[in-house]
Amino acid sequence: MEKPSSFTTDKQTEKHxxxxxxxxxxxxxxxxxxxxxTRNLDQLFSVALFPMMFFLLFRYVFGGAIDTGNISYVNYLVAGIFVQMLAFGANYTTMNLAVDLQRGIVNRFRSLxxxxSALIVGHVAADLVRNIVSGLIVIGVSFLVGFQPVAGPTDWVLVFGLAILFSLAISWISAIMGLLVKSIEAAQWTGFIVIFPLTFVSGAFVPTETMPDALRFFAENQPLTHVIEAIRGWLVGTPIGNSGWLAFAWCTGIIIVAMPVATWLFRRKTLQ
Amino acid sequence: MVSADFGISLLSTHGTGKQGMVHHNRLIENQAPAGNAIVVKGLIKSFKRLKVLDGIDFVVKQGTVLALLGPNGAGKTTTVHILGTLLLPDGGKALINGLDVVKEANRVRSLIGLTGQYAALDEYLTGTENLHMIGRLYRLSHRDIKRRTRELLELFDLVEASNRAVKTYSGGMRRRLDLAVSLIASPPIIFLDEPTTGLDPRSRLIMWNIIKQLVSSGTTILLTTQDMDEADNLADRIVVINGGKIIAEGTADELKQRIGSERLEITVSEASNFDEAKKVVDEDGLHVDSKRRTLSVVTKGGVHQLKQVLSNLDEAGINVESVSFRSPTLDDVFLTLTGHTTEQSKGETKAQQEG
Incomplete structure (x- = not known):
């Protein structure tokens, strides 16, 4: 028999x-x-392999045909691939949130x-961890294929600082999408419908000068381009212009707006 | 035989005596004056245009078990979800220990444990990790979480599987872990939504034992079921619902008085004289199933009644294939109370009788 005294602490919740x-x-x-x-091998694989595949594809298949002026294509490409991976990684927030909402476990969380906001924060934070791994893989591989950065310590700090902020911003947007979709399948493609155009219609892989006017206007002024231009500038010394502070402003702004929207959507979705 | 020998005292602490003093006091603070743990008044809920709950009223006294008995789509899960703060009612009121489930949802949440029809577990985490996670979300101290996890894993016979991912668990193990997770913070009120649906007979008995021990330790339980036998076995009171309305309420004995405690079932050999057989066996609470050529009546005279019925059939020249006694099923309850069967439960009832 247990001693009765051990029960007096039972269900005594901590006071904080x-x-x-x-x-x-x-x-x-x-x-x-x-x-x-770490438990889901599929996720782990895609996190590690996807960035490498994309990197090698652009570096060796498309790269030769793209003119980036007076810097080598690999030096131009790293910032683009790096930011694209962060953006793609955020799709896991959409997916995992949609999966949670479909399964019984969301009812457990809601009855607690x-x-x-805790469930969304959990997914967003996990995205950040996943993105840090992906980002390090991209940077690691880039050195193997001829990347020669000129960044000093301050530049690297700025690169990682902005990468973290950007990852959080895009994950919160992805969380909103995860709360809006009706099925897990939809979660899979919604992410790409939003993220594909944003990453490709930007300065990620090609200089924007050759795009038609309307597309070029969008490409040059959308947040991803600012993030990419800023990171590229810090890494390989290309001109940054206003992109540095604009990138930080965009990301901060997105987080400030998307956080309460996602939390509100979660509340609304889970109370009918 | 099921050797689920669980230590009663470990399950919960809402009983009497010194054990649960601390939160016993808390309970009293939160109590409704009448000692009702759950009060439901005129609950109404519609999804789109479909009225799922059409004015449900019932109370559950502290430390007792109430079974909501009804077929699929009767409104059982909707009721549980409203009480569990997962759904907002369109009308009516629901109180848990005197607290309104809509206005004081967060305070209600710390008093309840909810086990749904589908195990609400994290597939990729182990049994232990699931318990730790939910324990922390219930805001228990790390020391209490460790102790409760150890106790619950032992009680629910999950120690061996505790370090395996839940996705490797069998259906019965999932249900047990699911209930264990609901109990981590020893909530005084537990909702069990069809706790044994889809379980094999052994797992079902284990579940029943656990539920009985929870009750004996003072926990208030609201369970839903489609199984008359289960309601009879576990519940102090039974509320029968159909189409979002309560069609009967009482103790198992009271309900049985209305529907008969046991039924005499006769299967006629040929379909051709089934109609004639119906006229011959015109007894209390006659239920007929022409597809299976069966007639069932409430037993009352024992052997005498049996002899009488058989000789009447014999005189009319009707051959009898088989005769049996069985407990009433949900279908019998519904036939008696509403005059028609529950479409959904037909297949299951048949399978149970034949099995």
Whole structure:
């Protein structure tokens, strides 16, 4: 028999502030989503292989035919591939959120006294972990295929700082998409419908000068281009112009807007 | 035989005595004056134009089990979801320990455990990790989480599987873990939505044992089921619902008085004189199933009644293929109460009788 005294602590919940519990709930669910990365071999594979495939494809198949002026194509390409991988990686937030919503587990979470944003925060944070792995793989591979950065320590800090902020921004947008789609299949393609045009109609792989006027206007002013131009500038010394602060502003702005929208959508979707 | 010998005292602490003093006091604070753990008044809910709940009323006294008995689509899960703060009602009121499930949803959430029809588990995490995760989300201390996890894994016979991913678990193991997860914070009120549907007979008995022990430790339980036998076995009171309305309510014994505790079932050999057989066996609560050529009546006279019925059939020249006694099924309940069967449960009832 258990001693009765051991029961007096039963169900005694810890006393902390609401803010503490919001962080704690988010942390608990982040650990869950991060574990998924290592438990789900398909995800792990695509995280590692996808960036390498794209990189090698552009470097060796398309690269020879693309004129990037006075810098080598591999030096031009790294920033584009790097940002594209971060954007593609965010699709996991859309997917995993849609999967959670379809399965019974979302009812479990909803019947718990937890912060409503915690589940989304968990997926977004796991995305960040996945993207850091992808990003390091891209940078690693780039050195193997002839990448020669001129970045100093401050530049590298700026590159990673912006990469993290950008990853968070695009994941929060992906979370909104995950909450809007009606099926897991839809989650798969919605991400690409939004992210494909954004990454290709940009300065990621080709200089924007050759695009038709309307497309070029979009390509030169959309947030991904600013992020790419800024990172490229810090890495290989191309002119940055206003892209540096514009990239930070865009990402911060997106996070400020998308976070409450996603949380509100989650609440609305889960209460009928 | 099922040797599920669970330690009662470990399951929960809402019983009497010194054990649960701390939150026993909390319970009393939250109690409705009448000692009702769950109060449901005039609950209404529609999905699009379909009215799923059409004015449901019932109460569940603290420490008792109420079974919501009804076929698929009767509104059982919708009721549980409203009580579990997962759905908003269109009208009416629901109180958990006196707290409104809509206005005080978050306080309600810390009092309830919910086990749905489909195991709400994380497939990629292990059994232990699932328990730890939910324990932390219930805001237990790390020490309590570890202790409760150990206890629950032992109670639910999941120690061996505890470090395997849930996706490798069998259906019965998932249900057990699902219930264990609901119990991690020892909530005083538990909702079990069809806890044994789809389980093999052994897992079902294990589940029943666990539920019985939960009750004996003072937990209030609302369970839904399609199985009259299950309601009879586990529940103090049964509420029969159909089409979003309550069609009967009472203890198992009270319901049985209305529908008969046991039924005498006769299968006629030839379909040609089935109609005549119906006239001959014109007894209390006659239910007929022309497809299977069976007639069933409420048993009352025992052997005497059996002799009488058989000799009447014999005199009329009707051959009898088989005779049996069986407990009433959900179909019998519905036939008696509404005059028609539950379409959905037909197949299952038949399978049970033949099995």
């Amino acid at each position: 502030s609401k803010f503490f519990w919001t962080l704690s709930d988010s942390w608990t669910l982040t650990k869950r989503s991060v574990k998924h990365i 006294p937890i912060a409503r």
